Amino acid sequence: MLSLLAATAAAEPIQWAELGLKPGIDLGFFTLRYYSLAYLGGLVLGFWHLSRMMKAPGSPLAQRHFDDLFFYCTLGVILGGRFGYVVFYKPELFGTLDMFKLWEGGMSFHGGVIGVLLAITWVAWRGGLNWLRVCDYLAVNVPFGMLLGRLANFINGELYGRPTDVSWAMVFPTDPMQVGRHPSQLYQAGLEGLLLLVIMLPLFWKTRARYRPGLLVGVFTVGVAGARFINEFFREPDSYLVHVVTDTGLSRGQWLSLPMIAVGLLVIGYALTRPPVGGAKAPAPQAA
Structure with missing residues (x-):
């Protein structure tokens, strides 16, 4: 902490290596990585909160639906996130054993979203549930995982930002240029998670x-895609995708976020122009 304050006062980049952060917990025979803990913690915290939401009036979910969602959405996040990473960012891995090496890192947010949507579709169809309302209830809990995941990225010193001379710029050990950069992982944790x-x-x-099917998931979709679009201006593009920014002016993540914003706005409009479902009306005042 003292070195952090000293570097800031001297207007020099902060050395990430001097913060004392480690990528995981060394168990001797195995390193339990914080990124894995973030995924697990986000799922546990999200579904704990979802169980509280189910007990509130108006819930479309029963316990059996909750159990199915936990299982299939976990698969959707992991498989969808990895498959999306291969398709959107590393197509050369497709069809090889390396595409299954989750422990080596590489997950796509947009792929995870697709995986979760497929999981929700399956559970809603099996249970005869309103698909939009199930999406609403899950969307409220996704930011828990976003917050923890981005903090884990920072602790790992990965996915850092673009070069900058701001007073909080950091030098990350894996950066070949060894220059001050935006700690964009913290920006993402703040916007995509905390906010x-x-x-x-x-x-x-x-x-x-x-009580307005689609409103919650619509707000979430616009919010998370908008936050991703903004954060991409500060995040360093992956080396193999720099040409996308050079050729188009926007990163691959920004191009993938634009249709999400459009879809989210359409869903919000749909939700606000439809009557609320039963139970939305406030109780009538008691006669004097």
């Missing part, structure tokens, strides 16, 4: 948004 929690939790608990 969305500040928006989504009160929207569910303090308003009647839960």
Whole structure:
């Protein structure tokens, strides 16, 4: 901490290596990586909160649906995230054994979203549930995992930002240029995780948004895609995708975020122009 303050005062880049961070917990025979813990923690915390949401009035989910969602959405996040990474970012891995090496890193946010949507579709179809309402309830909890995942990226010293001379710029050990960069992982944790929690939790608990199918998931989709679009201006593009920024002016992540924003706005519009489901009306005042 003292070195952090000293570097800031001297207007020199902060050395990430001097922060004392480690990529995981050394168990002797195995290193338990914080990125894995972040995935696990996000799932556990999200589904703990979902279990509380199910007990609130208006829930479309029963316990059996909750159990199915936990299982299939976990598969959707892992398999969809990895498959999306291979398709969108590393197509040369497709059809090789390396595409299954999850422990070597490489997960796609957009692929994870697709995997979760497929899982929700399967559970909703089997249980005869309103698909949009199931999406609403899950969307409220996704920012838990986003927050922990981005913090794990920072702890790992990976996915750092573009070169900058701001006073909080950091030099990351794996950076071949060894220059000060935006700690964009923290920006992402703040916008994609913390800010969305500040928006989504009160929207569910303090308003009647839960009774308008699609409103919660629409707000989440616009919020997370918009945050991703903004953060990509600070994040260093992967070396094999620099040409996308050079050729188009936007990163691959930004191009993938634009249709998500459009879809989210359409879903919000749909939700606000439809009557709320049963239970949304406030109780009538008692006669004096």
